[in-house]
Amino acid sequence: MRGHDLISIRDLSNAAIEALFGLASEYAAEPNRRLHAAPDAISANLFYEPSTRTRMSFEAAMLRLGGQVINMTDPAASSAAKGETLADTVRIVEGYTDLIVLRHPREGAARVAAEFARIPVLNAGDGAREHPTQTLLDLYTIFQEKGRLAGVTVALCGDLKYGRTVHSLVQGLARFGAHVVCIAPPGLELPARFAQLLGSVESYPDFASAPLDACDVLYVTRLQKERFADAAEFARVQASYQVSKATLTRAQPDAIVLHPLPRVDELDYALDGDPRAAYFRQAAYGVPVRMALIAAVLGLRQIPVDPPVEVWTPDDAPFACPNPRCITHAEPGIPRRAETREGVHRCAYCEAKEEAACPVC
Amino acid sequence: MRGHDLISIRDLSNAAIEALFGLASEYAAEPNRRLHAAPDAISANLFYEPSTRTRMSFEAAMLRLGGQVINMTDPAASSAAKGETLADTVRIVEGYTDLIVLRHPREGAARVAAEFARIPVLNAGDGAREHPTQTLLDLYTIFQEKGRLAGVTVALCGDLKYGRTVHSLVQGLARFGAHVVCIAPPGLELPARFAQLLGSVESYPDFASAPLDACDVLYVTRLQKERFADAAEFARVQASYQVSKATLTRAQPDAIVLHPLPRVDELDYALDGDPRAAYFRQAAYGVPVRMALIAAVLGLRQIPVDPPVEVWTPDDAPFACPNPRCITHAEPGIPRRAETREGVHRCAYCEAKEEAACPVC
Amino acid sequence: MRGHDLISIRDLSNAAIEALFGLASEYAAEPNRRLHAAPDAISANLFYEPSTRTRMSFEAAMLRLGGQVINMTDPAASSAAKGETLADTVRIVEGYTDLIVLRHPREGAARVAAEFARIPVLNAGDGAREHPTQTLLDLYTIFQEKGRLAGVTVALCGDLKYGRTVHSLVQGLARFGAHVVCIAPPGLELPARFAQLLGSVESYPDFASAPLDACDVLYVTRLQKERFADAAEFARVQASYQVSKATLTRAQPDAIVLHPLPRVDELDYALDGDPRAAYFRQAAYGVPVRMALIAAVLGLRQIPVDPPVEVWTPDDAPFACPNPRCITHAEPGIPRRAETREGVHRCAYCEAKEEAACPVC
DSSP, X not given: OTTOOBOSGGGSXXXXXXXXXXXXXXXXXXXXOOOSSOTTOEEEEEESSOOSXXXXXXXXXXXXXXXXEEEEOOGGGSGGGGTOOHHHHHHHHTTXXXXXXXXXXXXXXXXXXXXXXXXXXXXXXXXXXXOHHHHHHHHHHHHHHHSOSTXXXXXXXXXXXXXXXXXXXXXXXXXXXXXXXXXXXTXXXXXHHXXXXXXXXXXXXXXXXXXXXXXXXXXXXXXXXXXXXXXXXXXXXXXXXXXXXXXXXXXXXXXXXXXXXXXXXXXXXXXXXXXTBOHHHHHHHHHHHHHXXXXXXXXXXXXXXXXXXXXOEEEOSOOOOOOTTBGGGTOTTOOOOEEEETTEEXXXXXXXXXXXXOTTO | OTTOOBOSGGGSOHHHHHHHHHHHHHHHTSTTOOOSSOTTOEEEEEESSOOSHHHHHHHHHHHHTTOEEEEEOOGGGSGGGGTOOHHXXXXXXXXXXXEEEEXXXXXXXXXXXXXXXXXXEEEEEETTSOOHHHHHHHHHHHHHHHSOSTTOEEEEESOTTTOHHXXXXXXXXXXXXXXXXXXXXXXXXXXXXXXXXXXSOEEESSTTTSOGGGOSEEEEOOOOGGGSSSHHHHHHHHHHTOBOHHHHHTSOTTOEEEOOXXXXXXXXXXXXXXXXXXXXXXXXXXXXHHHHHHHHHTTSSOOOOOOOSOOOEEEOSOOOOOOTTBGGGTOTTOOOOEEEETTEEEETTTOOBTTOSOTTO | OTTOOBOSGGGSOHHHHHHHHHHHHHHHTSTTOOOSSOTTOEEEEEESSOOSHHHHHHHHXXXXXXXXXXXXXXXXXXXXXXXXXXXXXXXXXXXXXXXXXXXXXXXXXXXXXXXXXXXXXXXXXXXXXXXXXXXXXXXXXXXXXXXXXXXXXXXXXXXXXXXXXXXXXXXXXXXXXXXXXXXXXXXOOOOHHHHHHTSSOEXXXXXXXXXXXXXXEEEEOOOOGGGSSSHHXXXXXXXXXXXXXXXXXXXXXXXXXXXXXXXXXXXXXXXXXXXXXXHHHHHHHHHHHHXXXXXXXXXXXXOOOOOXXXXXXXXOSOOOOOOTTBGGGTOTTOOOOEEEETTEEEEXXXXXXXXXXXXXX
């Protein structure tokens, strides 16, 4: 993977993911060491959006590998405030560092950065699109805690319609043969596009009706007030979505609870001391997983590059992306390109379909 | 002290403080070296409030020990802005780093962090409560500049009622047998609670009436406009509180002037070149003192842990903290606990008394 | 140069600049290494104004030398917000680090910092005055790309009246015997003060009329809307100032295009792939050039200190600086001093003439 970018979890074959997990476990065995693996390397954290966890976790990963980090975390205090394009910024930053970690509010931003930078770009979240290292650490957590991915039953709970984290995770779970059960309030169910990846999906409107006794993992996500008709409806649904010790009595005795964090009220604080509450361990796994990824793209360790999961065909016809949150609408100088996948034209950056304004649909 | 937290200066015995000072002097002897003492260590600077001096000083200390630092200095760009609790943040950050340095506007915040994190927490200031490393460096400065603490006469000048720095310093001076003279405008005198620690205290309303010739150290603090009835009263008092070369003519020939900085007008700029102006040396001592503390809690050097100065008795009865600035009012999921000290129930976090809304009183 | 400051390009003799370039080329030969040249050194980036490029470039330079960096990049979250003077801040920071890199909105700020700090201060931009490391990297880029400076013809294009970058560059080009052609819209021509340095200057109002075929280098700068009478006038001039592939057909076949960046519309994005578009290489040269400078002032490498280009005579008469953006108007405690150069009294900090409110004039 030396020199490669990671924009989407679909850029990685199953074999590459498994090799990364092996390397992550090696690093996880010595969590409080700084290695001398990357004494020459400097990474740039370009964060155009708030993030504590992801930014600090990438920073810790680079430091633990023996490298150094330069942060650009306040877009208001940067050249972006002077109107500089992302494409220009990454071509400047590649002169300073060996790696770019990018978080950006615009969908498709990471693909733009990867297209213009000659050094590896790791996507740390681009709008509502992809956040592949979160998916890697979620999969790694299940792999570590349950010993396998194939055949594990994972209940995805909460807002499954808008949650970026969940959409990527569904793809990963499907590829490794996990079973998925969906627990989502009416109107926030998993979009059909992602459900198709899983073959058939069982879907339940709340914890009460769901077969928790069949679940090995409860993956809980936040509900967001703005997705509901009114505050009363939000309060009613939220109350029924809190995972507590009582919820766990109906699950497998060794079922674990995951959450991408930050949480608000959906996990009872009384659960924190329970060994099945795995969400803080999950956060901590972010460091060895990101260490493995950085080591791979810097060429410190050999990780195979198999053909990516999806092959896209470039399409040179002019293309006006219908997604208003696409990076192409914010940047001059980027060619508006489409790519074709399974016969469908999509924006080469944010992947929105020609006719659809929303990449989630 | 390996693995211990530092929340209050009262967590340290006199023997521990003296051992830290010995170690600080060792580090101070090589001020421009980076040591290889902590090649594996990473600390997290979690600063929920502005600070240049304290944050940079902790960062320099960690770097000089050979370690690395991850900063989270803009709470608006962090998970806190998404509603994450401090207790959750520290449990995530402990997965990334080996040490947490915390500055927080809420009183008792550092005790909450220490209770939830399994790695050492160093309090870099929690609201109007404690700032123990400032106290350590103040005491160390007097120790270095005057050769001893016992028997040294220290004039505390300025706002002695609200100044967090002064309150902790009074406790430290009392424990090491220093003499204290108070010089404070009417209404801003040292609260009785702290005066009691000193036995008897001489108190003067201004420099003119104070016996400066008996003083070895003038510890000057800022007056804050908002503490005064009106702007005219503030201007009148402030003018009489400026320490200048003229003020020093009435003090011991080798009396030194300290200030926790930043200053505004209370120290005449013409004083800066005088060797008795020790406030920039005082700021510089912050680095070796914090190096010693970090080395102690990371277990790089053996510093004895004697019984702390105060022993608190946990009290499991429910307790509603009366202090509106207490961290317990901002965080769900924290048990509201009291502890008993000398027969008085106090909040286990901010130490407010059951009946008093103000922890200073 | 050990222990020296760099405030203005005029602080460096031609021999010193050439020695720095030699050292920069040595560093540029190994762009992706971290050296062990400065294992003990820590620098402080004190940035009171937004900057991505300059700050990250200085940070990368220090890290590539094997040193460490402490950032203070958000003045709102710092002691400056509490009213601390720059003179106080640098005297505190010198207790933490070995080097100060300063960016400040006030003219003359870097001279104040250098006067008060005992460690080297490098000026990373002070208001509309000086930005000497930008000038060094601009000169170094021409030197690297064209093999020499003497006899090279450089067209300076755009806003030549207000552009800080251009004014310093003119001085540098003049000293090394380059030829300069000016291309500036009416009203934005190079001020006479700088034109005099060049002897005679050819000046053209637009690209169409300029003898581009004689130019080896096109140095393009941004036009700023606020310098024009109205938006229509701005749009009209801006359109005629865009450098495109068509513009280059009229220049030397190997003419290169430079730009201090960020650009807005003055460079056609279609130019980016052309090997003559040297602006991203120019940005990347910032790292080895700043490495050389840091190595010189930290005494890691011997760079000769010849007499500076200008000798100023201190003048102790009181002086009220007429420049409203001068640092002396923002800081109490700074002596208002003048210095005399070629018989003219100027502010010792921002260099404004006694009778002139604008240091550019």
